[in-house]
Amino acid sequence: MILRRILLAALxxxxxxxxxxxxxxxxxxxxxxxxxxxxxQTLQRSADELARDLSDRIHIPVRATVTLDYTTLVESxxxxxxxxxxxxxxxxxxxxxxxxxxxxxxxxRRGQPTYYSALVVREDxxxxxxxxxxxxxxAWIDPTSTSGxxxxxxxxxxxxxNPSTFFTRQVFAGQHDAAVIAVQRGQVDxxxxxADPPSERTGAWTRYLANRPGPRLRPLMYSxxxxxxxxxxxxxxxxxxxxxxxSVSSSLVAIGQSEEGRxxxxxxxxxxGFVPSDIRQYDLVRQAFRATRDEQSRARSGRFEDPRSMxxxxxxxxxxxxxxxxxLSRRPRAQRWSAFGLFALALxxxxxxxxxxxxxxxxxxxxxxxxxxxxxxxxxxxxxxxMEATVLTVRLALVGTVAGIPLALLxxxxxxxxxxxxxxxxxxxxxACNLNRSIDLLIIGLILVSAYGPGAxxxxxxxxxxxxxSLGKQFYETLETMDPGPVEAMRxxxxxxxxxxxxGIWPQFTPHFVSQALFRxxxxxxxxxxxxxxxxxxIGFLLQTYMRGAEYGKVTVVIAAVVILVMAxxxxxSRLRRNTA
Amino acid sequence: MTAAVRLxxxxxxxxxxxxxxxxxxxxxxxxxxxxxxxxSGAGKSTLLRCASRLVEPTSGRSFIGDLEVTGAxxxxxxxxxxxxxxxFQQFNLIRSYTCLENVLVARISHNGWLRxxxxxxxxRDHEIARRCLDEVGLSAKIDTPVRSLSGxxxxxxxxxxxxxxxxxxxxxxxxTASLDPNLASTVLxxxxxxxxxxxxxxxxxxxxxxxxxxYADRIIGLSAGRLVHDGPASELSDEAVEAIxxxxxxxxxxxx
Numbered sequence: 001m002i003l004r005r006i007l008l009a010a011l012x013x014x015x016x017x018x019x020x021x022x023x024x025x026x027x028x029x030x031x032x033x034x035x036x037x038x039x040x041q042t043l044q045r046s047a048d049e050l051a052r053d054l055s056d057r058i059h060i061p062v063r064a065t066v067t068l069d070y071t072t073l074v075e076s077x078x079x080x081x082x083x084x085x086x087x088x089x090x091x092x093x094x095x096x097x098x099x100x101x102x103x104x105x106x107x108x109r110r111g112q113p114t115y116y117s118a119l120v121v122r123e124d125x126x127x128x129x130x131x132x133x134x135x136x137x138x139a140w141i142d143p144t145s146t147s148g149x150x151x152x153x154x155x156x157x158x159x160x161x162n163p164s165t166f167f168t169r170q171v172f173a174g175q176h177d178a179a180v181i182a183v184q185r186g187q188v189d190x191x192x193x194x195a196d197p198p199s200e201r202t203g204a205w206t207r208y209l210a211n212r213p214g215p216r217l218r219p220l221m222y223s224x225x226x227x228x229x230x231x232x233x234x235x236x237x238x239x240x241x242x243x244x245x246x247s248v249s250s251s252l253v254a255i256g257q258s259e260e261g262r263x264x265x266x267x268x269x270x271x272x273g274f275v276p277s278d279i280r281q282y283d284l285v286r287q288a289f290r291a292t293r294d295e296q297s298r299a300r301s302g303r304f305e306d307p308r309s310m311x312x313x314x315x316x317x318x319x320x321x322x323x324x325x326x327x328l329s330r331r332p333r334a335q336r337w338s339a340f341g342l343f344a345l346a347l348x349x350x351x352x353x354x355x356x357x358x359x360x361x362x363x364x365x366x367x368x369x370x371x372x373x374x375x376x377x378x379x380x381x382x383x384x385x386x387m388e389a390t391v392l393t394v395r396l397a398l399v400g401t402v403a404g405i406p407l408a409l410l411x412x413x414x415x416x417x418x419x420x421x422x423x424x425x426x427x428x429x430x431x432a433c434n435l436n437r438s439i440d441l442l443i444i445g446l447i448l449v450s451a452y453g454p455g456a457x458x459x460x461x462x463x464x465x466x467x468x469x470s471l472g473k474q475f476y477e478t479l480e481t482m483d484p485g486p487v488e489a490m491r492x493x494x495x496x497x498x499x500x501x502x503x504g505i506w507p508q509f510t511p512h513f514v515s516q517a518l519f520r521x522x523x524x525x526x527x528x529x530x531x532x533x534x535x536x537x538x539i540g541f542l543l544q545t546y547m548r549g550a551e552y553g554k555v556t557v558v559i560a561a562v563v564i565l566v567m568a569x570x571x572x573x574s575r576l577r578r579n580t581a
Numbered sequence: 582m583t584a585a586v587r588l589x590x591x592x593x594x595x596x597x598x599x600x601x602x603x604x605x606x607x608x609x610x611x612x613x614x615x616x617x618x619x620x621s622g623a624g625k626s627t628l629l630r631c632a633s634r635l636v637e638p639t640s641g642r643s644f645i646g647d648l649e650v651t652g653a654x655x656x657x658x659x660x661x662x663x664x665x666x667x668x669f670q671q672f673n674l675i676r677s678y679t680c681l682e683n684v685l686v687a688r689i690s691h692n693g694w695l696r697x698x699x700x701x702x703x704x705r706d707h708e709i710a711r712r713c714l715d716e717v718g719l720s721a722k723i724d725t726p727v728r729s730l731s732g733x734x735x736x737x738x739x740x741x742x743x744x745x746x747x748x749x750x751x752x753x754x755x756x757t758a759s760l761d762p763n764l765a766s767t768v769l770x771x772x773x774x775x776x777x778x779x780x781x782x783x784x785x786x787x788x789x790x791x792x793x794x795x796y797a798d799r800i801i802g803l804s805a806g807r808l809v810h811d812g813p814a815s816e817l818s819d820e821a822v823e824a825i826x827x828x829x830x831x832x833x834x835x836x837x
Contacts, residue, residue, distance in 0.1 A: 485671050494661075
């Protein structure tokens, strides 16, 4: 391996122009990052194939990684875990804003390095111009989608329409297929999706509805051509490894020109090949990104609810609360019933305002059925990976719990009336516990993940912080139920305060301490699983990855592992607790 | 000769206004066994607890030996409390610890603070603890956890603990209330023997007059926090008993 790298370096230096023959140390491995497209199920496999092909050409190990979402890919590039990213235009612009990127190539599809965004409506609808849509509803894809959000919003703004007021309702469909289906069903009036060149009048609406009976959709408005996905690296990496970057770049172009390379690329979002490119090609997206970012804060408040229905709902709830308070103070029955009525009304209003149609509910059940069918047979090939993640999760929970215990114990002791005589200290300490407890584990996790990036630390940190508050409260509540007899005996023996704590309280508390800490550990394991969903490491992360990739057979293995883990823990910890009691 | 226990006008008013002790003065010479009689709530427990300052008296003074317990503060208070060995009705032992460990903690006031905190007992402490357990007849149970002992055995561990403290005075608050009569006699005679052999005054709250008559040198009676009887055990008349257990006169008539 080392020999091969030396050989390669020699080859590279020999092959490349003299000027560039400066010292360039090569990374031991190159990582290509992909973000999940709609055919994510096969994405990893195709990405691996591409990585292998590239590796054969540049003689350096190449690994392909499919990240959770665009944001993770951008963050992974920033942190240097991913060297080359396959980025859709908006994340590319985001990355440019965050740390500076070097665009190497632009993807070619249908012979063009561009594609389009379109607003689509139902064939049979009354909408024939953009103006007709005023007061209607729209499905966007998600806030980082170029054709499904950034570009079409920019076009609206350019035509003098503020999307937040132009539409009465906006939703994020998440995927292009979900967006066009929502239009077909009449749940929204329009959707913003990707499109082929306007002359062809095809796009997401023809692709995803091809096999679905029901009304057809038609494009209402097209965008100018939008540059396709980019292959980019960070400015820093490009500066440090100019030869390598050039070599990767030319190899990727060459792959697009070879027969088998083209076959691999086809499976990667219907790519034909790559053309050399730079960031200027993405000016339209940069402008659009800037414009939509600026109006986003205003748009956010009106995304799901119109203010009027919010206000009515609020008034109803307030009225019910006031009457309810009255009811508690033994008011006449009529008032109690009207409070109940108002509350029921508010509930109905909430359901209506949230637009929860029954048909979707039933459709959802059918989808769950499909999901369940997809889960079998389980994909046992991932067992090793899942077990590794399971062990990691347990380790996170263990470290988090143990790290939280000392402070939890201190707060517990400072909060307990029979330990701490000062009422002021007790109140302060209890306040600290309750404040800590009032912030949910997941929220702590989210904050830490955004601060430290995905990985092990946010998980451990969130669990430790959460442990302090919840265990601290449990500790002081238990401490206060301790038998005062031994305490009095120790005082009569001439023990000082700390000695009383040691001999009068601690021996009584020990079994409770052990059992509560064990139980907290058990809860923290479950917490660690869920924390994986917000980007902390472990089995939850794996679950999320498989879910996003629609790899339900692997999901089955994860779920099985979680179930076994939780049951095993329950058995072990209940036995241990019985023994200490 | 100075009295081994001397109480001067001890008074205790609880935060809710209840008068627990009302101007009680008492002198007990070394080696005397005093039984304290009274209805429940008459102030028997409060008397012993105020005397050793497990409960803070409102006013008055308490001396154990030549030390004024009521004048002590901080670490000195802890030392002062240690002068009185205390036996409780509910034993108040560390249930998960062995007999020996329970008796060893009595040595806490004879050791430095840190030694007492971490339980680093000296060989002498061990020797004393073993001897005291032997004295109450529990040598065989030294390493048995207290929780697996019977009630009578547990109270004997508690008595051994009080002995190991090497107290200047012995207080026992209803030590026999949780025991059957035979065991009660055993515990009382142990306390009496210890007091008379070492010249330590013993003050015991009892609820059976028969026990008081049999073991005590002197019987005092409390009613509504007041000392209403004080005399040799042999002279306790039925009228005196009636007076002690009569409803306090100062009490308002009960609702009907």
